[in-house]
């Protein structure tokens with residue numbers, strides 16, 4: 446997982462990390478975004494159709510081991526599960542292919558992203574930071590949303606609270622370029638659907654959630670049996686925009702079943718393992734390439750810089 450050659454991307458990644466810290470405070474050893482989480486283990490079993498999309502190694506084996514980290518939004522490690530800012534929830538998956546060889550998916554529970562690129566995202570974060578309860582209207586964030594319709598659409602998109610982290614759908618948001626063994630190229634976006642179905646709380650139930658309800662519930666659910674998700678890929682058609690995470694594709698697009706994620710237990714030494722693992726938004730595997738979406742390289746840089754710093758912090762628990 447290298448840093449990008451382009452120094453402007455690295456500088457922007459550092460600026461974003463500083464801005465997260467200003468918004469959420471410094472919490473050494475934790476992530477500056479999606480700080481609260483739990484790391485699970487299990488397996489991924491590809492579908493029969495998966496190799497028709499991509500020649501990637503994990504799609505042609507009987508199954509591969511995985512780690513999966515569920516998370517709440519924000520850089521606040523103790524954010525209560527009832528807090529609306531805990532949405533969207535995150536799901537990051539690592540597929541282990543061999544020693545020191547893996548590929549990841551990083552997804553969240555809202556289909557989309559507020560901004561096309563990191564410069565605009567930084568502007569949005571700065572506007573949020575400058576819009577405290579005592580700031581007069583129109584606040585900077587109101588002005589930003591008023592002039593950026595995709596950000597407004599993201600903010601206004603429904604973000605229901607799940608019954609469990611195992612009953613929500615997670616979206617990869619950025620497109621990837623899948624290539625199969627015959628050289629056929631298809632653009633697609635990940636969608637990770639719970640086998641238990643989407644189950645959401647009413648507003649009243651969500652407000653009454655205990656601070657750690659979702660993170661207490663998941664180990665209990667796993668004790669009763671595996672938690673499964675179906676990983677699908679929404680396939681682009683000619684003319685679909687593949688380099689802009691703010692643009693949706695029609696819901697009529699084919700969803701190709703890629704395989705089943707089966708989560709079986711909580712990873713031992715959870716705080717230490719969460720501190721160590723650094724997920725990578727770029728797959729870095731033959732058969733799946735990043736699209737030209739500007740978020741991808743930037744995020745890869747931000748996650749790496751942040752993860753390196755996290756690893757050098759004292760243990761969190």
Ligand code: HEM
Nearest residue numbers: 476478479514535536537551552553566617618748751752
């Ligand atoms: C400019 C855009 C974005 C920036 C700057 C950004 C930044 C970050 C940072 C700094 C982290 C912490 C990484 C670490 O310390 O290991 C993070 C984690 C995360 N982000 Fe993003 N992010 C962006 C877009 C997205 C998008 C589009 C998604 C959804 C597809 C997403 C989902 C997540 C998730 C799920 C995590 C937690 C990963 C884990 O469990 O380690 N982010 N993000």
